[in-house]
Structure formats: structure tokens, C-alpha cells
Amino acid sequence: MIASHPDTFSTRRTVTIGGRPFVCFDLATAEANGLSGLSRLPFSLKVLAENLLRHEDGRSVTADDLRALAAWGETRGRAAREIAYRPARVLMQDFTGVPAVVDLAAMRDAVVALGGSPDQINPQIPVDLVVDHSVVVDYFGNASALSRNVAREYEQNQERYTFLKWGQKAFRDFRVVPPGTGICHQVNLEYLARVVWTRESADGTVVTYPDTCVGTDSHTTMVGGLGVLGWGVGGIEAEAAMLGQPVSMLIPEVIGFRLSGRLREGVTSTDLVLTVTQMLRKKGVVGKFVEFFGPGLSALGLADRATIGNMAPEYGATCGFFPVDAVTLDYLRLSGRSDEQVALVEAYTRAQGLFRDETTADPLFTDTLELDLTEVEPSLAGPKRPEGRVALGSVPVVFDAALAGEYRKPGEAGRRWKVEGTDFDLGHGDVVIAAVTSCTNTSNPSVLVAAGLLARKARERGLRTKPWVKTSLAPGSQVVAAYLKSSGLQDDLDALGFQIVGFGCTTCIGNSGPLDPAISRTIAENGIVASAVLSGNRNFEGRISPDVQANWLASPPLVVAHALAGSTRIDLTREPLGMGADGKPVFLSDIWPSTAEIDAVIAKHVTGALFREKYAEVFAGDERWRAVEVTGGETYAWDDASTYVRNPPYFEGMTRSPPAISDVKGARILALLGDKITTDHISPAGSIKPTSPAGRYLLAHGVEPRDFNQYGTRRGNHEVMIRGTFANIRIKNAMVRDEAGAIVEGGFTVHQPSGERVAIYDAARRYADEGVPLVVFAGVEYGNGSSRDWAAKGTRLLGVKAVVARSYERIHRSNLVGMGVLPLQFEDGTGWETLGLTGAETVSIGGLTALAPRAKLTLDIVRADGSRIVVPVTARIDTADELDYFRNGGILPAVLRHLVDARGDAR
Structure with a gap:
């Protein structure tokens, strides 16, 4: 080092x-x-x-x-x-980790073909992959839910897990944390992160330096609460970092966020982070660091800080950072870190001026904003954006307004429909999913214990969850399950249907599983706008469940409360949750636990001994993981019949020198997209429908629909993923409209010049056969959300040469460059709407042979009537390294060519 x-x-x-x-x-x-x-x-x-x-x-x-x-x-x-x-290490989860390991395996084949050695492809820095994204809530609400979901997880993912165990064996400095351990960000916070790192150098000396990491999940920022600088990157960028390449970045602006005061009684860290997210989105911090300072830091526990750091992607920042202080050291001791490590952290950070105390002067910042913690109020965010914070009492008003406006159902607020085969009916705003899930909140004992205590008090009053609500609890680590069990709170949660369903991300990433078929049919047949309430960080359209349009982020106790109320059209600040066993109404204020009650449980049951016990054999796994057999050597034996792991085409026909860049001529438009198109809209995610291109592919390969699994688990198969790119059920391509002129939802486009409406994948294949390049147009904050590398990989493999947007989210712009797709940005005030584009035009892009970082280029657009317009744009290739990646056709081909010289000898 x-x-x-x-x-x-x-x-x-x-x-x-x-x-x-x-x-x-x-x-x-x-x-x-x-x-x-x-x-x-x-x-x-x-x-x-x-x-x-x-x-x-x-x-x-x-x-x-x-x-x-x-x-x-x-x-x-x-x-x-x-x-x-150069980060100290890389963190991965399995959805993004499997394709990363697939790419590394393919790179070994490619480097051999170019005259090198497979051993050249090895991580140069430590890499940890946590299997946490595969468990699905197929079973819930009973004592066998956990064991049945785990059995189903292994049944569906055996091939992926075999591949990961091969990777652990084949690559140096690569560790896998097995399924059932917890969510990668919580495992990082509780165990993997060291705050101060050490490594022996070639001359035998031991170097000490700050722990830093990049991760293949955008919520890697969570570890910023521990004083560890970390953020999410695309899988391809992470692979390059693993192989010793630096992360190219611009020295950032840093926004200082001053905190003062302390949270009032009854206000949670979730309410705080939703408030912070709304404030920072309004401020505009995309591409910037956010660092927290001020006297309010001392009033926030480490878990509260991690909650705020976690949601940096939601407020748009590269990271949310808290400096190391006494609170950090206390957490390290609590979470079972050794006395020697805690002493090293304190001594090193004090010596380097990286330790904060009450006498520390405020640093310089690019700009600042301030929040008095006493002003935070109980809140939710919804119905489809994390920054859409709503005061708890205003949720019904906001929902009804969205029902009439966004969902175009004016006058239907009170309508209800009978659910066949049941004794209940269903209406707009009814909560059909209530999930305590996600790294954001399950890492925080204060809100988990609050949820348990609220469940206990509700149980004592005789309250029950509504029968149409699918309830689930997915702890972020086994430590959480242990303290809920030892405190007896799990029994109370079980009584309300919040049995543990698995250790993983579950509902927050769309692994909510199917609803009861009768409920699902009732929603579909009557166009019901149902609600989900989850303690997650993402509530984008189409993410949580295909049956649910309105998704709300909330603290774990408010998730439980909404399961009791059964609707988001009830004002929980004034209306009762239900009738108690004594026939009297029970209000939320009657059962909300006090801070003193919460703190007493935490003090007794959240102990260092629990952390040490649960992480003692963290890499061993259970008997199922230990039974997974591994075969193979330095290169992977690809199975051409596999529908999970396939050799990707990125290196096919690759030569030692990159081909010359040529201008784009006569491209067709694949999609005209609006503002804030997320990577959830672009990247394949969620369930796979049999009628979709991906579903047809799996059926053709002998896979039954019950074994389709989900897009996330099939990220190692590019054939499935290409077919699922831009296939989100809620994406709106303005090229596709109904007879009234309204945009039709779903992954469709219009093939030109035939005018035929087809699936985006099918159109892209036809254009490829015709030798026609493609472009995509979009609005502001294109690529918002998760750092899904397949949003860029799928775009590239569909044949898209360039994306033209009004602005980009940081990670996705970088990923596009890393896959050899050119991101172009309109000048202020210009967009495809102002230009009057319909999708029938052809687009040419000149000047690429002399491309430079942030070069000014022009679009030559020819309309269907033959008229021409010339539009100035900026190439959002921001650095010289990015230009090198683009010229090589992507970051991975660039790394390979750097590893093997012109003679084919290993460097």
C-alpha cells in the first residue's frame, strides 16, 4: 500500500x-x-x-x-x-456481485486469449460479497415462514451459490458472507468496517490508513455514519477498482449540514432522515459530498447517523459523512470490535486530525444548511419518491390528491370492492403490504425496539392486523433477531403477523413476493390503487410489487401501526387504529412507546456479547451453504445450458488495440423518456412475466414459470437481462400513446419506419439486424436511484450508442461511460420536448473522432418530413480516464488492454 x-x-x-x-x-x-x-x-x-x-x-x-x-x-x-x-476495499451484494464475478471470470478467458495469464485477473484489494438480495417473501405470517423461504431460496439459487463459492476459491482476497447472515450494509457497519485499516506492505512494514470503500450498491454510504468514507459505484467500476485501477473523480464540493438540538419525544431517526432527504433534494447535492457537523451530532447515536448516511442516494449526494468521535468509539466497543482496534482508531484519527470533539472548529464547506432536531415531526414519504416527505397527519390528504390527480381516479376515494372468498372488501389506499425491512432502519435498535414495544402494547389492547395486509419482518442481521428474541418482543411481533421471513433486503428491493391471489385479482380487475408501507429507502413506481402503485416509507413502528389500521386514508394522529378488546377505540398515542421504555430494552438486550457471538463464524454459513459443492480451477467451466450464469459478450472479438471511434450516423430513437427516470425503470428488476421477452426466453429454455425466480437473481445471464432492460411496467415512453394521446405504461416502443408497436427488446433486435444504431432521450436526473450496473449494460447490449438527457445521476452517468455508451447533456432550457421530437426522427452525432472531456458536440436531427435541426450538447465524459474507457469500448476492455502489452506478454 x-x-x-x-x-x-x-x-x-x-x-x-x-x-x-x-x-x-x-x-x-x-x-x-x-x-x-x-x-x-x-x-x-x-x-x-x-x-x-x-x-x-x-x-x-x-x-x-x-x-x-x-x-x-x-x-x-x-x-x-x-x-x-484508491479505496481500501470493495463491498458487494449478490445481485450486483454475481455479474461482477461473471465479468472477472470472462476477463480470465479474455486475458488468456490475448496472451496473458489468468492469475493476472485477481482482486488487488480486499473484496467482501454478502449474499443478501436473494430471499423472497413467498411465505409469511406463520412460524415456518423463515425456514420455508430459506429452503425456496436455495432451491432457486443453487447454481448462483455454486458459482460464488467457485469465485471464493478461485480469486485471492475475495470473501463471501453466506445467505442468512444479514444485509450487506448492516454487516459492513456491524462487522466488516474497521474505521482505520492496516495492511502489510511489500517491505514488511505495516501501513495504517483510513478505512474507505466503494460498493456495488448505492447504499454503501451507510458506513459514512461510522466515519468511513464510502459510496456506491457500478459493478464495472468496482471491478476496475478491484483490479488495481483508481476511481477517477473530480474533487467534490462539500455541503455542510449543521445539526442542533435533539429529537423530541415520539420522533424517530426515520422521521429525521426523511426530513434530511427532503431538505437536501431541494438544496441540490448531486455529485457532492454531504458532511454533518454541529452540536446536534452528540445527540445522535451511531445507528441514527448510519440511518442518515444510508440514504445519501435518496438525497442525491455521493456520500453522507460523519467524523469519528466518542460516539463512534462507543459503537465499536458495543459491536464487538477488539480493544486493540478501538485503541488504533482513536490514536490514529486523533493524530491525523480526523477526530471530532466538542472543541473542534467547524471545517470550511462549499455551502451549508441547518436543521434544529426539535423541529422534526413524525413523517412518511410517498407515494413514489423518497424525498416526498409527508407529515403523518397529512398522509390521507396527500393520498387522496394523488388518487384524483396522479392516478386519475377522481371521486373514487371511498369506493370499496368485495374480495372473493373472504369476509372483507378492499379500497383505494388500503395497505396490502406492511414490511419491516431494509438496511436503512433494521440497523437501528431504537426503531426496531419501538416497533416491538408498539406491537406489545397493541397486543395487550386486543388489536390485530387487518386481514388484507401482508406482514413481514426481515432483520438486517442476526444480531437484531437475537435481541428481539431475548427481550420477548419477537413474540409480540409474531402475534401481529410480523414473523421473521428472512435475513435480507426483501420488500425494499421488490422481493415482496406475491399477494394472496384473491387480493391480487381484486386490485387488478378494479384498478385499485393499493398502498405498501415499508421501513425501506426506495419507493419508486413498480419497485415494491406489481400490484401496488402507492408506496410509503416509514419507521418500523409506523409500519406496524399501518398494518393495524389497514389504510393510508386514516389520519393516525386523530383517528383510532381500531377497537380494543374492551370495545373502546385505541389511538396511536395510546400505544406509542416512550424513549425511556425503548432505552431500557436496548440497555439490557443489545450487548457486545450478541455481536461477538453472531459474527464469530460469519463466513462459515449454515449446513445448506456448507453443502454447496465447488468444482473448477483458475478459469470457469461455462455451462451453455445455464439460464443463470452465462459467458457475457463484452470481450468477443477483442483485439489488443482499441478500434477507432466513429461518428454516429442515422440512429433511430428507442425511447423518449421523462424526468427522474430511475435505474429501476431501466434495469431489469422484480418478477418476470411469462409473456415478456425474458419470460419467453426462459420458457424456450425449459424453465417453468414457478422457477423463473426474478431478474435480480438472473443478473449473471445477459440474455435474460437484455430482454428485461427498459421493460419496467411503469416506465412511460412518450413514443407510445393510446387513442386519446396519453402515454402508455410499459416497456414498449414504435419501430421506425414501420410504425409497429413492439417490446423495446424486440425493436432493438430488429434495428440490430438492420444495422441501425440507437439513441435514447430523457429528462432531468436520468438514472436516479440504485447503482444498477445492468441499467448501463443492458443499454449497451441493446445497441444504444448514446443517451441524451437534461441531467444525470452521478453513478449512472459513470456506468454508461464504463460500458462505452456516450452520455450527452442538453444545454439549459433545451429538451426533447422543447424540440418537438416524436420518435420518428433520425439522429446523427459528429465530432467523436476528436472527442475530449466535456466536449461540445452537436446533434443533427432529421424529422420525418425531411426538415433538419442542429442541437448543441455536451459530452458528459468528465475526465481523461473516462475518455480512455470510452475509447476502449468500456472500462473492462481498457483494463484488459493495460494488463497485456502489444506483444501479448503479461506486464
């Missing part, structure tokens, strides 16, 4: 901590030796400064890079400067 350089600013020194010598790269020495200004940087940028000092080599990191970072206080990040950042 020590860079081979002359140490320009003479910062390398040996320090003794706990009687052991460590080499560190000292920020104070760097400042004294010429990097004036480091001490006033935000804590997050001090971490970047150390990273650059440690890797200065005169090529990828230069003295000028360091001077630019030190001078950040003068520009506050507004002067664009590219730097090369």
Missing part, C-alpha cells in the same frame, strides 16, 4: 500505537511542508488527502493534485480537478 515515490511532502513516518509500529502518511507534516490549508478541510476531504499522499507516484497522483486539494478552501470545490482515488 505504500506508493513508490520520493514522498514529495515528506509525510511518511512511523508511529507507535499500543506498542506496535505503524507507517502512516501524516497530514500535519504535509501541511507544514507546503500543503497549507489541509487542517481546515472537511473531514471527508482529509480522508481523500491522506489517500492521495499515500499513492502519490508522479503519474496517477501528482504533487499538483495534492496542492489542488490543499487549496480547496479557496475554490470550495467549484474548480474542476480530476484526481485518482
Whole structure:
């Protein structure tokens, strides 16, 4: 980890901590030796400064890079400067991890074909993959739900798990945390993260440095609550980092978020994070760091901080960062970290000026905003955006307004329909899914215990959940299950139908499983706008369940409360949840637990012993995991009959030199999309319908519908994933309209010039056969949401050469470049709507042979009547490294060519 350089600013020194010598790269020495200004940087940028000092080599990191970072206080990040950042490690979950390992396996084949050795393709930094995205809530509401869901998980995913165990055996520095352990971000917070990292260098010295990571899931930012700088990247970018390539980035702006006061009685950390998310979305922090400071930090527990850090993707920031302080050290002790590690963290961060206490001066920031914690109120967010915070009492009003407007059902608010074979009916706004799930909140004992206590009080009053509600509890780690059991609260949750259904993300990523068929039919046949309430971080359209249109984010106790009420058209601040056993109404205020009650349970039952016990054998897995057999050597034996793991086509016909870039001529438009198209809209996710292109493919390969599994679990098969790209049931392509002129939902387009309406995949295949390139047009914040690498991979494999949008979300723009797709941005005030595009046009893009970062290009658009318009755009290839990736056809071909020289010899 020590860079081979002359140490320009003479910062390398040996320090003794706990009687052991460590080499560190000292920020104070760097400042004294010429990097004036480091001490006033935000804590997050001090971490970047150390990273650059440690890797200065005169090529990828230069003295000028360091001077630019030190001078950040003068520009506050507004002067664009590219730097090369090298994270300490990589975190993956299995949905994104499987295709990443598939790519690495394919790269081994490719490097052999180019004359290299398969051993060249190995992680150069530690990689941990946590299997947490595969469990589906097929069974719920009974004591056997967990065991049956786990059995079904292994039945459907055996091939994927065999492949992952091969990867663990074949690749160095690659570990797999087996299914049933927990959610990757919570496992990272509770166990994997060290805050301060150490590694032995080639000369035998032990180097110490800040723990940093990138992850193949956007909520990697959760670990920012622990003082670890981390954020989500695409799988392809993570693979490059694993192979020793730096993450190319611009020195960011840093928004300071000052917190003061403390939360009032009855207000949860979930209410706080929904408020923060709304404020920061309004502020506009895309591509920026957000760092929290102020006296209010001392009033927030570590889990509260992690909750806020977790939702950085929802408020649009690269990361949400909290500096290390006494609260951090207390959490490290609680979560079972060794005394030696805690001592190292404190000594190192204090020595480097990375430790915060009450006397610490506020850093410099690009800009600031402030929140008095006493002003936070109980809230939900919905019905389809995480930033759509709604005060608890206003939820019915907001839902009814959306019903009349967004869902176009005016006057239907009170209508209800009988559910066949039951003794109940169903109406708009009824809660059909209530799920305590997601890394955002299951990492926080205060809200989990609150949910359990609320369930206990409801049970005592004789309340029951409504019969149309599908209830579930998916803890983020086994530690959660342990303290809920030891406190007796799990019994109370069980009594209300919140039995544990699995350890994983479940409902928050769309693994909610099917509703009761009679309920599903009633919703579909009558166009009912049903609600889901979940303690998650994402509530985008079509994400949670194909049967549910209105999705609401809430704290775990409010999830339980809505399961009792059964509707989002009830004002829980004024109306009763139901009638108690004594025949009297029971209000939410009657059963809401006090802070003192919550704290008493936590103090007694959330202990360091639990963490140490549950993580003692974290990589061993249960008997099912241990029984998975592994075969194969350095290269993977691909099975051409597999419908889960296939050799991808990214390296087919690859030569040692990249082909010349050519202009795009006569491209057809595949889609005209609106604002805030998320990666959920683009990337395949959720269930696979038999009538869809992906479903037809699986049926043709002998897979029965009950074994389709879901798109996420089939990310290792590009044939399935291409067919599911842009196939979301809620996506709206303005090229496809009904007789009244309204846009039709679903993954369809119009093939030109035939005018035939077909599935987007089918159109793309026809265009490919015709030799016609494709472009996609979109609005603002294109690629919002999860860092789904298949949103970019699928786009590339469909034949899309360029995306033209008004603005991009950070990760997706980077992913497009990483797959060799050109992201273009309209000038302010221009969009495909203002240009009057219909989708019948052809588009040409010139100037690509002399492409440069942020180059000004033009679109030459020819309408169906032959008229022509020329539109200026900016190429959103932001850095020289990104340009290199694009010229190579993507980041992975670029890495391969760098690994193998022109003679085919290994470098």
C-alpha cells in the first residue's frame, strides 16, 4: 500500500500505537511542508488527502493534485480537478456481485486469449460479497415462514451459490458472507468496517490508513455514519477498482449540514432522515459530498447517523459523512470490535486530525444548511419518491390528491370492492403490504425496539392486523433477531403477523413476493390503487410489487401501526387504529412507546456479547451453504445450458488495440423518456412475466414459470437481462400513446419506419439486424436511484450508442461511460420536448473522432418530413480516464488492454 515515490511532502513516518509500529502518511507534516490549508478541510476531504499522499507516484497522483486539494478552501470545490482515488476495499451484494464475478471470470478467458495469464485477473484489494438480495417473501405470517423461504431460496439459487463459492476459491482476497447472515450494509457497519485499516506492505512494514470503500450498491454510504468514507459505484467500476485501477473523480464540493438540538419525544431517526432527504433534494447535492457537523451530532447515536448516511442516494449526494468521535468509539466497543482496534482508531484519527470533539472548529464547506432536531415531526414519504416527505397527519390528504390527480381516479376515494372468498372488501389506499425491512432502519435498535414495544402494547389492547395486509419482518442481521428474541418482543411481533421471513433486503428491493391471489385479482380487475408501507429507502413506481402503485416509507413502528389500521386514508394522529378488546377505540398515542421504555430494552438486550457471538463464524454459513459443492480451477467451466450464469459478450472479438471511434450516423430513437427516470425503470428488476421477452426466453429454455425466480437473481445471464432492460411496467415512453394521446405504461416502443408497436427488446433486435444504431432521450436526473450496473449494460447490449438527457445521476452517468455508451447533456432550457421530437426522427452525432472531456458536440436531427435541426450538447465524459474507457469500448476492455502489452506478454 505504500506508493513508490520520493514522498514529495515528506509525510511518511512511523508511529507507535499500543506498542506496535505503524507507517502512516501524516497530514500535519504535509501541511507544514507546503500543503497549507489541509487542517481546515472537511473531514471527508482529509480522508481523500491522506489517500492521495499515500499513492502519490508522479503519474496517477501528482504533487499538483495534492496542492489542488490543499487549496480547496479557496475554490470550495467549484474548480474542476480530476484526481485518482484508491479505496481500501470493495463491498458487494449478490445481485450486483454475481455479474461482477461473471465479468472477472470472462476477463480470465479474455486475458488468456490475448496472451496473458489468468492469475493476472485477481482482486488487488480486499473484496467482501454478502449474499443478501436473494430471499423472497413467498411465505409469511406463520412460524415456518423463515425456514420455508430459506429452503425456496436455495432451491432457486443453487447454481448462483455454486458459482460464488467457485469465485471464493478461485480469486485471492475475495470473501463471501453466506445467505442468512444479514444485509450487506448492516454487516459492513456491524462487522466488516474497521474505521482505520492496516495492511502489510511489500517491505514488511505495516501501513495504517483510513478505512474507505466503494460498493456495488448505492447504499454503501451507510458506513459514512461510522466515519468511513464510502459510496456506491457500478459493478464495472468496482471491478476496475478491484483490479488495481483508481476511481477517477473530480474533487467534490462539500455541503455542510449543521445539526442542533435533539429529537423530541415520539420522533424517530426515520422521521429525521426523511426530513434530511427532503431538505437536501431541494438544496441540490448531486455529485457532492454531504458532511454533518454541529452540536446536534452528540445527540445522535451511531445507528441514527448510519440511518442518515444510508440514504445519501435518496438525497442525491455521493456520500453522507460523519467524523469519528466518542460516539463512534462507543459503537465499536458495543459491536464487538477488539480493544486493540478501538485503541488504533482513536490514536490514529486523533493524530491525523480526523477526530471530532466538542472543541473542534467547524471545517470550511462549499455551502451549508441547518436543521434544529426539535423541529422534526413524525413523517412518511410517498407515494413514489423518497424525498416526498409527508407529515403523518397529512398522509390521507396527500393520498387522496394523488388518487384524483396522479392516478386519475377522481371521486373514487371511498369506493370499496368485495374480495372473493373472504369476509372483507378492499379500497383505494388500503395497505396490502406492511414490511419491516431494509438496511436503512433494521440497523437501528431504537426503531426496531419501538416497533416491538408498539406491537406489545397493541397486543395487550386486543388489536390485530387487518386481514388484507401482508406482514413481514426481515432483520438486517442476526444480531437484531437475537435481541428481539431475548427481550420477548419477537413474540409480540409474531402475534401481529410480523414473523421473521428472512435475513435480507426483501420488500425494499421488490422481493415482496406475491399477494394472496384473491387480493391480487381484486386490485387488478378494479384498478385499485393499493398502498405498501415499508421501513425501506426506495419507493419508486413498480419497485415494491406489481400490484401496488402507492408506496410509503416509514419507521418500523409506523409500519406496524399501518398494518393495524389497514389504510393510508386514516389520519393516525386523530383517528383510532381500531377497537380494543374492551370495545373502546385505541389511538396511536395510546400505544406509542416512550424513549425511556425503548432505552431500557436496548440497555439490557443489545450487548457486545450478541455481536461477538453472531459474527464469530460469519463466513462459515449454515449446513445448506456448507453443502454447496465447488468444482473448477483458475478459469470457469461455462455451462451453455445455464439460464443463470452465462459467458457475457463484452470481450468477443477483442483485439489488443482499441478500434477507432466513429461518428454516429442515422440512429433511430428507442425511447423518449421523462424526468427522474430511475435505474429501476431501466434495469431489469422484480418478477418476470411469462409473456415478456425474458419470460419467453426462459420458457424456450425449459424453465417453468414457478422457477423463473426474478431478474435480480438472473443478473449473471445477459440474455435474460437484455430482454428485461427498459421493460419496467411503469416506465412511460412518450413514443407510445393510446387513442386519446396519453402515454402508455410499459416497456414498449414504435419501430421506425414501420410504425409497429413492439417490446423495446424486440425493436432493438430488429434495428440490430438492420444495422441501425440507437439513441435514447430523457429528462432531468436520468438514472436516479440504485447503482444498477445492468441499467448501463443492458443499454449497451441493446445497441444504444448514446443517451441524451437534461441531467444525470452521478453513478449512472459513470456506468454508461464504463460500458462505452456516450452520455450527452442538453444545454439549459433545451429538451426533447422543447424540440418537438416524436420518435420518428433520425439522429446523427459528429465530432467523436476528436472527442475530449466535456466536449461540445452537436446533434443533427432529421424529422420525418425531411426538415433538419442542429442541437448543441455536451459530452458528459468528465475526465481523461473516462475518455480512455470510452475509447476502449468500456472500462473492462481498457483494463484488459493495460494488463497485456502489444506483444501479448503479461506486464
